[in-house]
Amino acid sequence: xxxxxxxxxxxxxxxxxxxxxxxxxxxxxxxxxxxxxxxxxxxxxxxxxxxxxxxxxxxxxxxxxxxxxxxxxxxxxxxxxxxxxxxxxxxxxxxxxxxxxxxxxxxxxxxxxxxxxxxxxxxxxxxxxxxxxxxxxxxxxxxxxxxxxxxxxxxxxxxxxxxxxxxxxxxxxxxxxxxxxxxxxxxxxxxxxxxxxxxxxxxxxxxxxxxxxxxxxxxxxxxxxxxxxxxxxxxxxxxxxxxxxxxxxxxxxxxxxxxxxxxxxxxxxx
Numbered sequence: 001x002x003x004x005x006x007x008x009x010x011x012x013x014x015x016x017x018x019x020x021x022x023x024x025x026x027x028x029x030x031x032x033x034x035x036x037x038x039x040x041x042x043x044x045x046x047x048x049x050x051x052x053x054x055x056x057x058x059x060x061x062x063x064x065x066x067x068x069x070x071x072x073x074x075x076x077x078x079x080x081x082x083x084x085x086x087x088x089x090x091x092x093x094x095x096x097x098x099x100x101x102x103x104x105x106x107x108x109x110x111x112x113x114x115x116x117x118x119x120x121x122x123x124x125x126x127x128x129x130x131x132x133x134x135x136x137x138x139x140x141x142x143x144x145x146x147x148x149x150x151x152x153x154x155x156x157x158x159x160x161x162x163x164x165x166x167x168x169x170x171x172x173x174x175x176x177x178x179x180x181x182x183x184x185x186x187x188x189x190x191x192x193x194x195x196x197x198x199x200x201x202x203x204x205x206x207x208x209x210x211x212x213x214x215x216x217x218x219x220x221x222x223x224x225x226x227x228x229x230x231x232x233x234x235x236x237x238x239x240x241x242x243x244x245x246x247x248x249x250x251x252x253x254x255x256x257x258x259x260x261x262x263x264x265x266x267x268x269x270x
Contacts, residue, residue: 013169014041015236034142038167039063043139045166045233047148051155054096055163056143060136061095062209062221067128068098070195078123079195086197089157090223092164092209102129161225164207165233171208172230173219174265182206182219185263190217198222205230227267234262 011017014037016027023031026044033040039059046055070078085101087093105115119126143150165172173182173190181189190211192199198206202222209221231238238260245256260268 010170011037013237014038014167016041032146035059035063035139041167042164043143046160046163047143049155049159049163050151051159051163052143052148053150053152054155054160056139056150057099057136058092058095058160058164060132060139061099063135064131065125065128067125067132069123069125071123074123081122083197084122088201089198089203090161091196091198091221092160092223093157098124099132102133106133158226158229161207161223162229162233164223165225165229168207168209169230169234169237170263171211171219172225172262172265173206173208175202175204175206183265184211184217185265187264188217190219192222193218193220196220196222198224230262230267231260238262238267 008017008021011027012019014026014030015024016030016037017023026041029044030037030040033043035043039062042055042059043052046052068078068082070082085094085097087097105118116126119129140150170185173184175182176189181191184190188211190208192202192206196202196219203224205225205227206219206222207225208219211217211219239262241259241261242256243259245254247253248255257270258268259266259270
């Protein structure tokens with residue numbers, strides 16, 4: 001029963017069903033996508049945001065095991081090699097840079113042996129890169145069959161991350177003032193994973209591709225976001241409360257301030 005209840009809660013979060021468990025138009029579209037519903041929601045949002053090209057690459061990456069290898073005895077070398085793909089604000093955009101690099105290797109028509117050697121030099125798994133490529137091809141073909149067109153002009157940071165946010169509203173976090181911890185949805189508390197290049201510069205608000213527990217609760221694959229996006233993407237989940245009612249002489253009416261929260265996090269305090 002708990003698993004079914006959790007499943008419904010996820011579908012409500014994604015806007016796929018109503019609180020009464022009735023299927024929504026978004027839910028009907030997700031039902032046709034052969035994907036985890038979170039990833040499917042990102043694709044549907046990307047179509048509407050005009051960033052389908054970029055989000056298909058990122059979703060395919062999130063569907064496979066990370067191709068970046070990090071041997072314990074060579075962490076310094078691997079970090080230096082992977083830094084070439086890093087982005088200052090978003091680890092999701094690192095996937096786009098890595099994808100571009102991989103496409104260049106394929107276009108140069110290197111032999112299989114040479115490709116393996118190049119991947120090893122950059123601490124990358126050629127097998128997982130190939131799997132990522134295959135998943136992307138399948139997603140590309142499926143969305144084309146649906147008549148969804150990929151954008152020809154590069155999408156903006158805002159559009160890409162609003163689309164990703166549509167599938168990851170439960171993985172948001174807000175920085176606490178007195179520690180390195182982030183307050184998460186429903187009272188959770190987590191740290192950015194030590195291996196992240198954004199560990200010390202992720203900003204006040206972030207979204208994570210995954211929040212998992214090892215020795216502590218860690219967020220992996222994080223990106224900076226704007227709280228205003230939460231009001232837009234998570235409009236169906238917002239809670240509103242009003243405070244400090246008073247008489248406004250100029251308007252000649254009683255007014256109050258509004259506080260907006262999402263999963264217990266204050267998105268707009270006043």
